[in-house]
Amino acid sequence: xxxxxxxxxxxxxxxxxxxxxxxxxxxxxxxxxxxxxxxxxxxxxxxxxxxxxxxxxxxxxxxxxxxxxxxxxxxxxxxxxxxxxxxxxxxxxxxxxxxxxxxxxxxxxxxxxxxxxxxxxxxxxxxxxxxxxxxxxxxxxxxxxxxxxxxxxxxxxxxxxxxxxxxxxxxxxxxxxxxxxxxxxxxxxxxxxxxxxxxxxxxxxxxxxxxxxxxxxxxxxxxxxxxxxxxxxxxxxxxxxxxxxxxxxxxxxxxxxxxxxxxxxxxxxxxxxxxxxxxxxxxxxxxxxxxxxxxxxxxxxxxxxxxxxxxxxxxxxxxxxxxxxxxxxxxxxxxxxxxxxxxxxxxxxxxxxxxxxxxxxxxxxxxxxxxxxxxxxxxxxxxxxxxxxxxxxxxxxxxxxxxxxxxxxxxxxxxxxxxxxxxxxxx
DNA sequence: TGACGTCAAGATCCG
DNA sequence: CGGATCTTGACGTCA
Numbered sequence: 137x138x139x140x141x142x143x144x145x146x147x148x149x150x151x152x153x154x155x156x157x158x159x160x161x162x163x164x165x166x167x168x169x170x171x172x173x174x175x176x177x178x179x180x181x182x183x184x185x186x187x188x189x190x191x192x193x194x195x196x197x198x199x200x201x202x203x204x205x206x207x208x209x210x211x212x213x214x215x216x217x218x219x220x221x222x223x224x225x226x227x228x229x230x231x232x233x234x235x236x237x238x239x240x241x242x243x244x245x246x247x248x249x250x251x252x253x254x255x256x257x258x259x260x261x262x263x264x265x266x267x268x269x270x271x272x273x274x275x276x277x278x279x280x281x282x283x284x285x286x287x288x289x290x291x292x293x294x295x296x297x298x299x300x301x302x303x304x305x306x307x308x309x310x311x312x313x314x315x316x317x318x319x320x321x322x323x324x325x326x327x328x329x330x331x332x333x334x335x336x337x338x339x340x341x342x343x344x345x346x347x348x349x350x351x352x353x354x355x356x357x358x359x360x361x362x363x364x365x366x367x368x369x370x371x372x373x374x375x376x377x378x379x380x381x382x383x384x385x386x387x388x389x390x391x392x393x394x395x396x397x398x399x400x401x402x403x404x405x406x407x408x409x410x411x412x413x414x415x416x417x418x419x420x421x422x423x424x425x426x427x428x429x430x431x432x433x434x435x436x437x438x439x440x441x442x443x444x445x446x447x448x449x450x451x452x453x454x455x456x457x458x459x460x461x462x463x464x465x466x467x468x469x470x471x472x473x474x475x476x477x478x479x480x481x482x483x484x485x486x487x488x489x490x491x492x493x494x495x496x497x498x499x500x501x502x503x504x505x506x507x508x509x510x511x512x513x514x515x516x517x518x519x520x521x522x523x524x525x526x527x528x529x530x531x532x533x534x535x536x537x538x539x540x541x542x543x544x545x546x547x548x549x550x551x552x553x554x555x556x557x558x559x560x561x562x563x
Numbered sequence: 564t565g566a567c568g569t570c571a572a573g574a575t576c577c578g
Numbered sequence: 579c580g581g582a583t584c585t586t587g588a589c590g591t592c593a
Contacts, residue, residue, distance in 0.1 A: 162571065164587065204570075211588095244569085245568080246589035256590065263589095288591055323591095388567090 144411045145432055146375075148198020149418070149425040150242070155556065158183045158192050162207040170216055173207070177218050180205050181225045188232045190502040194441075196425055197314065198413055200240050201274070203267065210259070210266035219273055230275035237276060238374065238413065240281045241267045245320075248287040250300035257303065268311050280316045280376030283341055286332060297332060298345035304336045312338070319346050321390045326361045327352035333368045340365040343379035344404070345417075349390055359407050366410055376410065390418050394486060396424040398431060407426045419432040426479060437474060439465065446480055448554035452534075453486040488531075494520065496554070497533045503549055504540045512540070515525040 154474040160183055161176050162407060191199055203209075208220060219226070233239055234265040247263045249254055249379045258426050267282045274280075307315070317333065318341040319326040326340075326347055342365040347358065368377045382400060396418050418424045445464060450458040455480050464476055488496075501516060508516075519533050538555055549555065 164572065167572090208588095244589075245591085248590060251590075253590090259589090290591085291579095297566075309574095391568095 137180040139287070143433065144406075145405055145414060146198055146238075146412070147414045147416055147425050147432070148196065148200065148426045149202075149416050149421045150200040151202035151421075153190055153422045154420055156183075156186050156267055157549070158186055159378060160202060160204045162204060165208065166214060168208060168213055170214055173214060173216055173218070174221070176207050179224075180207070181222060181229070184224075185229060188237065190228060190238055190422070192232065194426060194428070194438075197236065198415065200242055200415060200553070202508045203241060203243055203250070206266070209229050210272070212262070217497060219269060223273075226273040230273070233274055236281060239271075240283060240377070240415070240533050241271060242283040243267055245285055247284065249284070249303045250287040251297050253288055255354065260301075261307075262307060264307070264315070268314055271314055272310070274430070274541065278313045278372045280314060281316045281339070281373075281377060282311075283316050283318050283377075283379075285318055285320045286329065289323050293328075296379075297328065301332060301335045304332075304338065316341050316373075316377070319343055321346040321349045322445060323350075325350045325352045326365065327354060328501050330361075330364055332366070339367070339370070339373050339376075339502050341370045341377055341379055343381075345381045345383060345390065345392075346379075348383075348387065362408070363410065366543070375413045377413045377415060379417055380404070380414045384419075392419055394419045395481060396428060396439065396476065397481060398428060401428060402431070410469050427477050431477055434471075434473055436471060437491070439471060441474060442480070443476075445556075446483075447552050448500055448552050450480075450483045450555070451499060451556065452488045452493045453483050454489060455492045455495065458492075487532075493533070497537065500537050500549065500552075500554060503546050504537075504544050508540065516540075531559060 161179050163172060163176065184201065187199070190489075191197070208214075209218075243263050247260045249260050249264075251257050251260065264282070264284070268276075271280055271282060286300050286499055287296065288439060304312075304315070316339045319329045319331050320343075324332075326342060327341050332338070342362045343361075344358070347361065352361075362378065365378070369376045380396075380401070382393040382396060383389070384393045396416060416424055416428070426438060426442060427436060432440060446461070447458065449459065461476055461479050464472055464479075497520065505513065516533075516536060534554070540550055541555060
């Protein structure tokens with residue numbers, strides 16, 4: 137297959153990154169001072185910079201920026217011209233994003249344009265202004281979008297839709313340039329949102345999971361709704377964006393899965409003809425994005441990077457799976473990326489295996505043993521001898537190795553999922 | 564009035 | 579005292 141064809145589908149992720157350790161900061165509104173605010177914004181802009189640099193390094197080209205970037209950014213709590221104060225930082229971010237990353241933002245369910253309360257609508261407008269302000273500071277063009285839900289029903293859907301349309305049509309062009317609307321999982325299905333699009337001209341984001349949960353009465357194949365959404369996008373809006381997620385087994389309806397099942401995802405793509413930018417909504421964030429991008433782009437470099445991160449975590453859970461991936465990566469001219477992804481996914485679901493955990497711990501210990509003190513060597517041996525076989529002491533050994541990693545830093549191990557589980561249930 | 568969802572702050576508990 | 583664990587806050591709608 138041609139590259140052109142494979143790149144028909146791009147994937148991206150939202151807000152947080154499982155492999156960037158610095159976190160956004162905030163504080164309680166009552167504790168906010170100018171000094172504190174300045175400090176928080178400064179930190180958060182540097183966190184965003186780290187994520188963008190990560191995306192560039194991994195060649196991830198689609199990314200949603202968290203609304204938490206500027207805490208209380210739309211709340212009018214204090215008078216402080218942060219956009220101006222941090223213009224140097226924004227300029228730097230703008231350069232990093234330029235022509236490389238199609239970024240977007242997404243105010244949550246609490247930004248409601250069609251509320252019956254004038255006060256709520258006013259604050260929703262402020263919130264939209266805040267999002268667009270950030271977008272523009274980061275160099276947004278019309279291709280960079282702010283995704284919004286329609287809002288509440290208030291017992292009368294036609295009136296609620298009418299209110300949304302009226303407010304939307306009164307928005308400044310600077311906001312309309314970026315605004316797009318999405319079907320949600322309880323109130324506004326894809327047909328409703330398409331109707332609203334007709335009356336506002338706003339492009340529509342099709343969300344597959346919301347759609348499954350909240351089907352329109354009119355029964356049409358999913359593909360047709362998705363394509364109808366596609367027709368709401370003008371050339372200047374850029375490529376059609378959709379949201380894609382999978383139901384987390386055994387959790388509340390609509391809860392996002394820990395990782396994307398790649399076979400299910402590929403099946404979903406199979407039925408589609410038009411190029412798409414697909415925003416993944418998934419707990420493991422960048423990790424699923426990297427995995428799917430590896431498959432879509434047949435990206436050997438990505439496969440090797442992911443393998444480096446996976447190998448000890450896999451070895452500790454299933455030696456056969458570990459061996460199979462090693463084999464698959466031997467002949468670099470003919471790599472079965474789908475199978476590799478499938479093995480990653482299978483193994484992630486497994487608990488650490490009593491037998492294989494010893495082996496993996498020994499492999500990892502190999503990185504430290506030349507530098508460790510005699511006491512540390514003894515402690516490690518004692519832990520290993522006391523029986524790593526039950527899952528609990530396995531965890532104790534990993535914890536000890538994590539301590540060693542802190543003391544004896546090692547870039548390769550620091551990226552390993554052996555130390556950075558994404559599925560907390562499995563630790 | 565509490566559930567809903569999401570994240571980290573803030574509080575508290577444990578050794 | 580540091581680390582682990584529990585609770586709260588911020589948002590609006592709906593039952």
